[in-house]
Amino acid sequence: xxxxxxxxxxxxxxxxxxxxxxxxxxxxxxxxxxxxxxxxxxxxxxxxxxxxxxxxxxxxxxxxxxxxxxxxxxxxxxxxxxxxxxxxxxxxxxxxxxxxxxxxxxxxxxxxxxxxxxxxxxxxxxxxxxxxxxxxxxxxxxxxxxxxxxxxxxxxxxxxxxxxxxxxxxxxxxxxxxxxxxxxxxxxxxxxxxxxxxxxxxxxxxxxxxxxxxxxxxxxxxxxxxxxxxxxxxxxxxxxxxxxxxxxxxxxxxxx
Numbered sequence: 252x253x254x255x256x257x258x259x260x261x262x263x264x265x266x267x268x269x270x271x272x273x274x275x276x277x278x279x280x281x282x283x284x285x286x287x288x289x290x291x292x293x294x295x296x297x298x299x300x301x302x303x304x305x306x307x308x309x310x311x312x313x314x315x316x317x318x319x320x321x322x323x324x325x326x327x328x329x330x331x332x333x334x335x336x337x338x339x340x341x342x343x344x345x346x347x348x349x350x351x352x353x354x355x356x357x358x359x360x361x362x363x364x365x366x367x368x369x370x371x372x373x374x375x376x377x378x379x380x381x382x383x384x385x386x387x388x389x390x391x392x393x394x395x396x397x398x399x400x401x402x403x404x405x406x407x408x409x410x411x412x413x414x415x416x417x418x419x420x421x422x423x424x425x426x427x428x429x430x431x432x433x434x435x436x437x438x439x440x441x442x443x444x445x446x447x448x449x450x451x452x453x454x455x456x457x458x459x460x461x462x463x464x465x466x467x468x469x470x471x472x473x474x475x476x477x478x479x480x481x482x483x484x485x486x487x488x489x490x491x492x493x494x495x496x497x498x499x500x501x502x503x504x505x506x507x
Contacts, residue, residue, distance in 0.1 A: 253325050254355055257301070257332070258347035259287070259316040264386045264496065265342060268309045269316070283307075283343060287318065290338040294331075297323050304357040304503040305364060308455075310495030312387065315365075315502035317357045363431060363504040364452065368445040368461040368497045370395070372468070378441045388442075389461075389497035395468030397443050401435040402474035403467040404445070406481060407460060408433055414484040416460050417453035418492070426453060426484075435464065446501075455492050462490035 267280040271288070279285060284301055291299040304317040326334065331348035339345070371380045372391040380390045407416075410429040417426060430449040437443050445461050463480065466472045472480075472490075480488045 252321050254321045254351050254353050256349050256351045257318045257345050259318055260314045260344050262342040263310050263312045269303050269307045290335045293338045294334045295322050304361050305500050311498045313500040316500055317503040319357045360505055361503050362506045363450055365448040365501040366457045367499050367501050371442050373441040386496055389493050397435050397437050399474050400464045400468045403477040404433040404435055406478040412484050415480050415489045416456050418455040419486055458493045459489050462493045466490040
């Protein structure tokens with residue numbers, strides 16, 4: 252039976268995250284996995300369950316989520332992305348599709364993932380944030396210091412215990428993770444983007460890192476404090492968990 256790999260983009264605002272959720276005695280919640288499963292059923296006329304590389308939370312966006320499913324019937328891979336997108340709601344689209352080996356697992360075979368967190372910063376009357384970007388950025392008041400944030404971000408690169416930057420109930424056997432890079436990129440005088448890549452992430456890890464770097468940008472923390480917080484292995488020492496709307500899954504990488 253053919254197995255297909257999909258590259259999926261979505262606006263996470265109106266979704267309860269990626270993973271299918273069916274509360275007992277209630278209607279299923281709207282999830283990205285749920286609408287993809289339904290689109291596959293309509294296009295291929297058979298039930299299928301899509302597996303995603305990352306279980307993004309409610310409100311989190313993606314431009315490069317990778318998913319896979321196995322079907323009983325074949326459809327040309329070059330037609331599948333367009334056919335599925337035509338059956339999907341307007342806040343989801345399949346950008347690419349390909350046939351892969353039957354054993355392909357988008358979760359266990361991922362070697363790295365890249366996320367971004369977008370922020371606009373400043374105070375009226377000098378700066379009014381774009382009302383129509385509110386679904387995709389975190390608005391910070393007052394203006395931040397991106398250079399200090401970038402210096403603090405350097406302390407996160409490498410293999411470390413990231414307990415301080417994870418939700419207390421992350422449910423992973425080990426809090427050790429390898430961050431390949433963490434950059435703070437200025438997109439303009441009042442806009443910046445935190446880009447972070449790693450071999451894996453703990454629950455809420457990127458949003459907590461972003462919240463901690465915002466505290467550096469506000470002057471509440473010094474850049475070197477990020478290393479102290481990291482080594483403390485104490486969630487209470489790090490910054491707040493920033494809202495979901497600024498976070499986007501950009502890409503998933505596979506070896507070979």
